[in-house]
Every structure is written in C-alpha cells, then in structure tokens.
Amino acid sequence: MNARIPKTILALLAAAGLSGAACAQEVTLRLVSAFAENGIYVQRLLPWVHKVNAEGKGVLQINFIGGPKAIPPFEAGNAVKTGVVDMALNTGAFYTNVMPEADFLKLTQIPVAEQRRNGAFDAINKVWNEKANMQYLARMVENQPFHIYTNKKVDKPDLSGQKIRITPVYRDFFQALNANVITTPPGEVYTALERGVVDGYGWPIGGIFDLNWQEKTKYRIDPGFYDAEVSLVMNLPAYRRLTEPQRAYLHKQLLALEAENGFWVKYASDEVARQEKAGIQAIRFDAATAKAFRDKAYDIGWASAIKQSPEIAGRFKTLFSK
Structure with a gap:
C-alpha cells in the first residue's frame, strides 16, 4: 500500500466493512472518485451505482466511499493500483504518477464504442494491466473538449506573460503557447484565481459551475481541443477475483x-450557453488560425507521447485517430 495515504483513511475503509465479499455469491467493490461529489461526473455516476446495486443483489454490489475527502485526487490512481480501493472514477491525467501513458487517452478522436470494436480498448487494457496493475473498465465521459479559460484577453494563440493552471493533459501544449504553467488540484483553483496566483486554467467545456470558477473567469478561448477522459478503473487482482457471473x-x-x-x-452545448449567460466571453480566431491551433494541440500531444513511450504511443495513435 502507498504510505502516503493517511492511516485514518485506511481505518475508515476497514471500519466501513469493505473487506471484499459479503458472501461467497456476492462481492462488494469499494469505489472512490477523484472528482468532487457535487460535480457533474459523480452526479452522473451515482444513479448507475444505485442501478448496479438494485439489480445485482446476491451477485455484485458497489460501495461508493466518496470523493477527494476520502482520497486526494492525485492519489486515487495509486490507491487502485495498490488495492487500497477496488475501483475509482478517475482521469488518466490524475494518475500519470502511476503510469505516464494514462495521459494518452486525451488524444482519442473516436467514440468509446468504436474503441471497443477496433481493438483500442483491448490495447489500452494490455498496457494498463502490465504497467498499472489495473483493468480499464469503461469510459463514461466523451465529447467534452478542453478549453483555455483566462482573465486576460488575447487576439492570437499566444499566452505569453500568463500564469495558467494545468494538469499533465495540456502542459506541453500550453508551454508551446508560451504560458507559465502551474499545477494545482482543482480544489485550489478558485483561490488561485481570486488571489491572482494564476490568470487562467485549462478545463473541459463543462464543470466550471460545479466549482464556482465562473465567478473568477472572463474569457474562454475557442476552439476546444482533445477530449476529456473520465473513466472507471479497477484493481487488476480484484477484477480477476470476480467469478464469471460477477464479471x-x-x-x-x-x-x-x-x-x-x-x-x-x-x-x-448547454454549458456554452450557460457560460455566455454568466458573462464569460468567447475568444474566437479566424477559421485558418482556429484549425492551426487545434492541429498544433494534437501534433504536440502525439509528439510528447511518442517521445515518452514510442511503441505504445505509436500503437495508440493508429487506433485512436479518425
């Protein structure tokens, strides 16, 4: 287990009676979220958890432990790897400390249903099994491009002089746009904006209202780029312990x-309208500049991936691209 995960959390998990199996026929899986419980991702997930439990009595149950208050966002991946929990709702950008290849999932340009058909899903699991001790279960968020949100207006794709909050998702791209980058957990961004520690941040099109960031945001740069990946991952030994009916x-x-x-x-679409109503102005470039901006994001993303892990990135690029 990861020594960095507080003993109080481990005690909480044990006290919750989450030992794995309620009986020989039924297994209970411990699930945490790297995202806040009041956010859209968890709010979309919880009805599914309730459905799984209602229909899975005697077979499989899921015990949702909580969000970042249970395990910090950037520790959730390691908690799955080491078996502290069985499952996590997470994004690859939050567990690059476990495996850098997790960040490559942002570069997918085809739906998850097609990824299951064309072999991409199996290729992902081969890497996740071998490098992270995880089973990649399902992708529950798609069609959520990332954007640059800033309080300094620009007239071209250049962030010179701006301090931008990042995750590994867009570090290389934002640095190529001349930004000064700062990494912080989502829970610290509001205060960083309020105090001028950062001028802006990268984030998907949705979710900023869950964190009240619209109160401290003036502009959104279009177009979006990449695709926010939020998925369920599972500890591999725990997955393999499932019986065939449970699996x-x-x-x-x-x-x-x-x-x-x-x-x-x-x-x-609704979030774009909501942001406009909240006073967030869209910065839009001409068609040629917009295309070059988006193409640059993918070129840099794949170049970074190939530099980091040539064989895996090369395999993924063929499977992930349109």
Whole structure:
C-alpha cells in the first residue's frame, strides 16, 4: 500500500466493512472518485451505482466511499493500483504518477464504442494491466473538449506573460503557447484565481459551475481541443477475483453506462450557453488560425507521447485517430 495515504483513511475503509465479499455469491467493490461529489461526473455516476446495486443483489454490489475527502485526487490512481480501493472514477491525467501513458487517452478522436470494436480498448487494457496493475473498465465521459479559460484577453494563440493552471493533459501544449504553467488540484483553483496566483486554467467545456470558477473567469478561448477522459478503473487482482457471473454482470452494466454517453453532446452545448449567460466571453480566431491551433494541440500531444513511450504511443495513435 502507498504510505502516503493517511492511516485514518485506511481505518475508515476497514471500519466501513469493505473487506471484499459479503458472501461467497456476492462481492462488494469499494469505489472512490477523484472528482468532487457535487460535480457533474459523480452526479452522473451515482444513479448507475444505485442501478448496479438494485439489480445485482446476491451477485455484485458497489460501495461508493466518496470523493477527494476520502482520497486526494492525485492519489486515487495509486490507491487502485495498490488495492487500497477496488475501483475509482478517475482521469488518466490524475494518475500519470502511476503510469505516464494514462495521459494518452486525451488524444482519442473516436467514440468509446468504436474503441471497443477496433481493438483500442483491448490495447489500452494490455498496457494498463502490465504497467498499472489495473483493468480499464469503461469510459463514461466523451465529447467534452478542453478549453483555455483566462482573465486576460488575447487576439492570437499566444499566452505569453500568463500564469495558467494545468494538469499533465495540456502542459506541453500550453508551454508551446508560451504560458507559465502551474499545477494545482482543482480544489485550489478558485483561490488561485481570486488571489491572482494564476490568470487562467485549462478545463473541459463543462464543470466550471460545479466549482464556482465562473465567478473568477472572463474569457474562454475557442476552439476546444482533445477530449476529456473520465473513466472507471479497477484493481487488476480484484477484477480477476470476480467469478464469471460477477464479471459478466459488471460488464453488462458498464456497457449500459457507456450507452448513456450521448448526454455529453447536449451538455457541452448547454454549458456554452450557460457560460455566455454568466458573462464569460468567447475568444474566437479566424477559421485558418482556429484549425492551426487545434492541429498544433494534437501534433504536440502525439509528439510528447511518442517521445515518452514510442511503441505504445505509436500503437495508440493508429487506433485512436479518425
């Protein structure tokens, strides 16, 4: 286990009676979220958890322990790897400390359903199994491009002189745009904006209202780039301990979860309108500049991936691209 995870958290998990199996026929899986419980990702997930539990009595149950108050966002990946918890709702950008390849998932340009058909999903799991001791279960967020949000207006794709909060998702891209980058957990961004520690941040099109960042945000730069990846991952030994009926039941429910991903298209559109109403102004470039901006994001993203892990990135690029 990771010594950095507080003993009080481990005691909490043990006290919750989450030892793994309620009986020989039923297993209870411990689930945490790297995202806040009041945020859209968890709010979309919880009805699914309730459905799994209602339909899975005697087979499989999920015990949702909580969000970052249970385990810090950047420790959730390691908690899954080491078996402190069984599952996590997480994004690859938050567990690059476990495996740098986790960040490559932002570069997918095809739906998860197609990833399951064309071999991408199997390729992901081969790497996750070998390098992270994890099973990649399902992707529950799609069609959520990242954007640059800033309090300093620009007229071209140049962030010179700006301090921008990042995660590994867009570090290389933002640095190529001449930004000074700062890494902080999401929970610290509001205060950083308020105090002028940062001038802006990278974030998907949705979710800023969950964190009240709209109160401290003036501009959003269009177009978006990459695709926010939020997925369920599971400790590999825990996954392999499942019986065939338990695994089949979980897989059926995971596919049902992914089948609801159409929600995110309308959500993105609604968030654009909501941001405009809140006073966030869109900065839009001409068509040629916008295309060059987006192409640059992917060129830099893949160049970084290939530099970091040539064989895996090369395999993923073929499978992830349109």
